[in-house]
Amino acid sequence: MSLNGIDISGWQAGINLAAVPADFVIIKATGGTGFVSQGCDAQFQQAKALGKPRGIYHFAHEAGYQGSATSEANHFLTQTKGYHGEAMLVLDWEGDNVADVGWAKTWLDTVYAATGVRPVIYMNQAAENSYDWSPVVAADYALWIAQYPSSGAQGYGALSAPPHLVHWPSAALWQYTATGRLPGWNGALDLNIFTGDRAAWDAYTRKQGSTQPTPKELFTVAQYDEIQRQQGLTHSKLNNLAVAVNANARQNQIWHGQSHAKLNVLNEMVTQLAQKQGATFTQEEITQWAKEGAAAALAESVVTVDVNVNDKSQPEAQ
Known part of the structure; x- marks a missing residue:
């Protein structure tokens, strides 16, 4: 993007x-x-x-x-x-x-x-x-x-x-x-x-208040490659993932203090993955996901993202 x-x-x-x-x-x-x-x-x-x-x-x-x-x-x-x-x-x-x-x-x-x-x-x-x-x-x-x-x-x-x-x-x-x-x-x-x-x-x-906590590292390119290898992620799912991350970031400012280079890695890798595979989440699932902090979980630098492409169940970041 x-x-x-x-x-x-x-x-x-x-x-x-x-x-x-x-x-x-x-x-x-x-x-x-x-x-x-x-x-x-x-x-x-x-x-x-x-x-x-x-x-x-x-x-x-x-x-x-x-x-x-x-x-x-x-x-x-x-x-x-x-x-x-x-x-x-x-x-x-x-x-x-x-x-x-x-x-x-x-x-x-x-x-x-x-x-x-x-x-x-x-x-x-x-x-x-x-x-x-x-x-x-x-x-x-x-x-x-x-x-x-x-x-x-x-x-x-x-x-x-x-x-x-x-x-x-x-x-x-x-x-x-x-x-x-x-x-x-x-x-x-x-x-x-x-x-x-x-x-x-x-x-x-946007203003970045000095009292806000600094988040942990976002995923590296290598970690996204591992997610891609493990999961059959769809174009719609990944677009929705980007929407959820952006929405939650705006609400909770999980990107505060994060280098812009890492934010660009997130956007670019989501876009690249989105070009490869495909099913969809419902909008309710996206909203719930954002509310429950899936985006915040992404900031924990874990590699495994469990997404079942065969049903509509909500993805879970572990």
């Missing part, structure tokens, strides 16, 4: 988001200690009215407005406070201080402490590969990577030559071109893919 979307700024002033195909929109809000994108609110409100997932970003060390990490974070927080809880928060890391990992982490920590929403950091592949990002990765700040396999004009579609990452195990988003062409806009657009569904996106926008 993935979403295709665009990121925009004042360079796209006047864009009609209703006319441009995009599953999500990420919008420039601020830069440095004093820059404010004048088109941000109009772009944000139109995306909101259209029901699109949204993100907002701050350009670090905007030319002419360079400041400390804390002062720039406070500028971003002041100017975007009406959006917190509704949008992914992003640090755009491509200014004149790209080697200063400590600056970036201070900005991320300051925004996280003030909002409870864990920000994402954007950078190109060279920056990710060149500097020691281990403190940022350890703090579970997700990555939006920029890496362009081709410089030619293109739309959404099949991608090749994925980014080579040194520090993050995976990227939450990939910006794969700055020369995208889409209906409804006459110029070039940045095109991106998000490796998750709407529920996964929404998890990046």
Whole structure:
């Protein structure tokens, strides 16, 4: 499961988001200690009215407005406070201080402490590969990577030559071109893919309270392979499993503190398994399953999931 979307700024002033195909929109809000994108609110409100997932970003060390990490974070927080809880928060890391990992982490920590929403950091592949990002990765700040396999004009579609990452195990988003062409806009657009569904996106926008318990590890890819080997799981069953997990996660926040890479593994493996086999659960069974904590049981990293494909009995996670 993935979403295709665009990121925009004042360079796209006047864009009609209703006319441009995009599953999500990420919008420039601020830069440095004093820059404010004048088109941000109009772009944000139109995306909101259209029901699109949204993100907002701050350009670090905007030319002419360079400041400390804390002062720039406070500028971003002041100017975007009406959006917190509704949008992914992003640090755009491509200014004149790209080697200063400590600056970036201070900005991320300051925004996280003030909002409870864990920000994402954007950078190109060279920056990710060149500097020691281990403190940022350890703090579970997700990555939006920029890496362009081709410089030619293109739309959404099949991608090749994925980014080579040194520090993050995976990227939450990939910006794969700055020369995208889409209906409804006459110029070039940045095109991106998000490796998750709407529920996964929404998890990046929600406040994460410090008093919530940290869950145990989710299944690894190898454990999903073992489940696949053991069970004849159906497309419908696995789609319903994803629904139950998402519903229970929203209610009980079992994913709080979990790395986004692991969440993406969950989504991707469920999708892959769902393409293989098949019977269905009733909606009542799904609802009951979620209520009784089957999703929470998944977080216990057990391998065996007992699903009887020959009847409608409720699956049991052991």
